[in-house]
Amino acid sequence: MTETAPDFAAITAAQARIRDLVHRTPVISSGLLNEVTGADVHFKCENLQKVGAFKARGASNAVFGLTEAQAAGGVATHSSGNHGAALAQAARERGIAAHIVMPANAPAVKKAAVAAYGGLIIECEPTLAAREQTLERVVAATGAHVVHPYADPRVIAGQGTLALEVLEQVPDLDVLVVPVGGGGLLSGVALAVKHLRPDVEVVAAEPEGADDAFRSFGLGALQPSVAPRTIADGLLAGLGAINFGIIQRHVDTILTVSDAEIVQAMRLQWSRLKTVVEPSGAVSFAALLAHPERFRGRRVVAVISGGNLDLDNLPW
Template sequence: MKTMEGMVIPEFDDVIAAHERIRPYVHRTPVLTSSYLNALTGAELFFKCENFQKAGAFKVRGACNAVFGLSDAEAAKGVATHSSGNHALSLSYAAGRRGIPCHVVMPRTAPQAKKDAVRGYGGQITECEPSTTSREAVFAEVQARTGAEFVHPYNDPRVIAGQGTCSRELMEQVEGLEAVVAPIGGGGMISGTCLTLSNIAPGVRIYAAEPKNADDAARSFRAGHIIADDAPETVADGLKVPLKDLTWHFVKNHVTDVLTAEEDEIVEAMKTTWKRMKIVIEPSCAVPLATILKNPEVFRGKRVGVIITGGNVDLDRLPWMKG
């Protein structure tokens, strides 16, 4: 890692080290294709299926890298974080594998399935209001009380290095990719993707996909500085959080464009994936396909990697259910 602009920036050597460190605790997830979706989009799509990952999401990569990179003395007080779901349950999973406590602040509106998973992995939940302000204030209280090591959901060099292992695997699994599309909320996955591809495949274009209802990354990208929303409303519950300084560093330097999709487009892409690929994905993971369908001219005729980031869905509250 190197220090720049007052930040600790992970380097590709950190991704390689992370891959070795987390190997016993994560899956090398499969890449799936769909002739139907290829025909629909006019592109060759290769879906990196992190919905089949341990704990059901890519975030277990960064969480395991952070947890297993701690010294015994650092680990003794446990770890703590704030998260709407997937990072919370991933950090709980990683902490459980190491046998240390995990303290999690979650919005009271977070999907019940994700809360249940956190508790199932041994995480201890403190609820907050569904805003960035409330989340960070309640977390400050929890960390002061426990003294646990803070593992930020995305603005953490250890986490970003871990997330970079996903696109490293994708490039090993699929030859000749011309573009990669991943969702963007806080930017941990997209930062890891930028870190890896800028080193091993600098010609590959990187597109971030975002809900129009929570489009702070798109507005930040166009403005040239971070614009943060406090409490956006979108079906893509994993993409509500804003960029921070470390993830913004990667976005501004390596992302080709930030594309957005409307709520109905996200739900339709999610439903189409379930129907045609027979796999369970959560709304946040449908945003990349939704943006590809919305911008076919950008991807037509190209080999495109699509990162499906997770599959932790509340089956009693699917977005197309009525009432």
């Protein structure tokens, strides 16, 4: 894996590569939610994407961009859930093995999804160091090709294809709001948006309890993620260095939201949009609820990044 950031051409190449491998997800809206926010809000529904999350885009681009020699040993990664499921699904489509290192405390529903797509799960302690050390052992034993969840140019380019769809579906867009954890989605989307529509404001939304991207952006230097705690389990990863470089150049601002605001956003989306949204996927809408003055009177797309959660353990 190269550490060189992708360019816009890599995103358009990714779109061509994965066009028949992923869904073109819909954009939906609700008059009631427009009244609540005072904005003209549209939701990009990546919860309706394959594997229930945007991660299918980056994983498919990475897996189907491998040479036969690279793919021979299969692929491997560490993941708390959605990327692991997406990589397993893409690997199954290509007919190769997928080795997924997962923290022992990952949600059972996300482990089940990885297994359902044929991923071989290797559990580890719930720390970044344990994930990386376990992944190294897996690669040494199998010869698998590593596809990082977010700090991989092929993954970033794949995630950026979401923005190409949004700009076609909502051409008169003012603001695009995107959740941020490791930064794969945000960096790919921001790169594409600012290349095509530099006038569109790109806003990131992050949980207060896992705010390393917010701190890094404000201080102008990558800050460590220390003991993050948030209901948005898909956003616990620390911001990647390659992602941060793109975010510094192409993102306008990062806003934080509380877990209570995330739950409020989830409840409104479930009840008004009639769609299943996981906490991480509700963070973008939570930013509109928490900071209404920034969005009032503007046409906004909020990305629902995923819809995978334990229905027996909802946060209300």
